[in-house]
Amino acid sequence: MVYLDYAASTPVSSEALHVFEQLCNDCYGNANSLHDAGGRANEVLTYCRQSLATLLDGEPDGIYFTSGGTESNILAIQSIMNGLPAHKRHVITTKMEHPSVHYAFHSLAHHGVKITIIEPNQAGIITPDILEKALLPETGLVSIQHANSETGIIQPLATLAPLLKKRQILFHTDAVQTFGKIHVSIKDLGVDALSISSHKVYAPKGAGAVYMGRSVPWKPVYTGAVQESGFRPGTVNVPCIGAFIAASEQAISQVDMQHQQDGDLRRYFLQQIKERQLSIRTLDDDAVRQILPHIIGCFFEGFEGQYVMLACNRQGIYLSTGSACASGYHHPSPAVKALHLSDRDALQFIRISFGRMTSKEDIDQLLHTFVDLQKEKKGED
Incomplete structure (x- = not known):
């Protein structure tokens, strides 16, 4: 898991x-x-x-x-x-x-x-x-x-x-x-x-x-x-x-130590999505805003967040999506929509969040699943 x-x-x-x-x-x-x-x-x-x-x-x-x-x-x-x-x-x-x-x-x-x-x-x-x-x-x-x-x-x-x-x-x-x-x-x-x-x-x-x-x-x-x-x-x-x-x-x-660990994992994930050429855009820190180091909000181009979440779940990888389901109607999260995004972009949102037991090997398994999803989308073997 x-x-x-x-x-x-x-x-x-x-x-x-x-x-x-x-x-x-x-x-x-x-x-x-x-x-x-x-x-x-x-x-x-x-x-x-x-x-x-x-x-x-x-x-x-x-x-x-x-x-x-x-x-x-x-x-x-x-x-x-x-x-x-x-x-x-x-x-x-x-x-x-x-x-x-x-x-x-x-x-x-x-x-x-x-x-x-x-x-x-x-x-x-x-x-x-x-x-x-x-x-x-x-x-x-x-x-x-x-x-x-x-x-x-x-x-x-x-x-x-x-x-x-x-x-x-x-x-x-x-x-x-x-x-x-x-x-x-x-x-x-x-x-x-x-x-x-x-x-x-x-x-x-x-x-x-x-x-x-x-x-x-x-x-x-x-x-x-x-x-x-x-x-x-x-x-x-x-x-x-x-x-x-x-x-x-x-x-x-342990807050300082955990902060450093989360930051290292975050930087590793961001580096790897570039190296693996994944069509993933992330929310990140900049001069205007700060983001908790253990949370990474992502937009996987071409996939709805719930599809990605369920695909990961089948591989024993558990993350979440910013969207909600109510009475069978799938709609984007208000928190994500508040970023002035279109419904299409907001529905692509997924959230990855780290903790004490998270390792680089966990990140690699997630990235491997993302790579497979992207290949599947492009019709590659």
């Missing part, structure tokens, strides 16, 4: 699995219980909160654990809007966001909140000028992803934040794809709230977190909830959270 879909989900590391098993066996009390077993679970949570706050360059009382990235985005956005005054009923997001962000905003629209969805420039970047044109006196919240999971394009949040601070507009970011891959600091980014997820950093699925700055006047989505200071209801999943933090600590400690 050649797994090249780490941006979608990662395997669980041995360290995270060990912590998960240990907590399942030794720390199964409810963290809200008043007896000693509950106290031990609460001690683990307290450590996890402190550790994650340190990793994010924030404060422990700003950490709220969730079930994953989707819930983190939805609860963060809706909780913030619940706490804003009545005259702040306008929100802004982008065309490239994760579906969970669009779901949260769609839900707000049903409650009379005005929604503005902005598009990036030709390079896929939201610039201060683009954002400023969308701001209104009643704007209360802006949500812009840190980096896109399909294209890997990183948004310059630190250059956008001062524009919002000046107008006392709250700033949320979906950092699910960047946490553990590059440096993510609440202070450096200038955001008020941030969402992350466990299964992108080699931890089990089922955990995530929201960071809320102390100045954010959020109010619960679920009234009466007591877990996580009222942020969400439900028994706190201590074993999964413990594994999440163990994996996060490991990912952050």
Whole structure:
């Protein structure tokens, strides 16, 4: 098996699995219980909160654990809007966001909140000028992803934040794809709230977190909830959270090394597609934009992305496509279309994403399959 879909989900590391098993066996009390077993679970949570706050360059009382990235985005956005005054009923997001962000905003629209969805420039970047044109006196919240999971394009949040601070507009970011891959600091980014997820950093699925700055006047989505200071209801999943933090600590400690490994693989792939004369165009870093090193967005001329994905799947190679299927209708991804591409070009998009176990041999197997596909297209033996 050649797994090249780490941006979608990662395997669980041995360290995270060990912590998960240990907590399942030794720390199964409810963290809200008043007896000693509950106290031990609460001690683990307290450590996890402190550790994650340190990793994010924030404060422990700003950490709220969730079930994953989707819930983190939805609860963060809706909780913030619940706490804003009545005259702040306008929100802004982008065309490239994760579906969970669009779901949260769609839900707000049903409650009379005005929604503005902005598009990036030709390079896929939201610039201060683009954002400023969308701001209104009643704007209360802006949500812009840190980096896109399909294209890997990183948004310059630190250059956008001062524009919002000046107008006392709250700033949320979906950092699910960047946490553990590059440096993510609440202070450096200038955001008020941030969402992350466990299964992108080699931890089990089922955990995530929201960071809320102390100045954010959020109010619960679920009234009466007591877990996580009222942020969400439900028994706190201590074993999964413990594994999440163990994996996060490991990912952050290795981030520079992994960044170098991903960069080497990226350069090798780009070099090889030229040497093998493959009809593949890639999104890449330039003076205008930066892209996460572990994600390569490609356009394979003459092939739809889903055809390439399925052809690779038959060879035991797993990657993904930026397109989506709904009710039998095949259509290009909004994130890819936001790059101002035609439907034809957008449907050719595929995503390759690296991880810890990715090797040059994996890349060679992928390239060999690409070569065979191109020969097949040209009618060669």
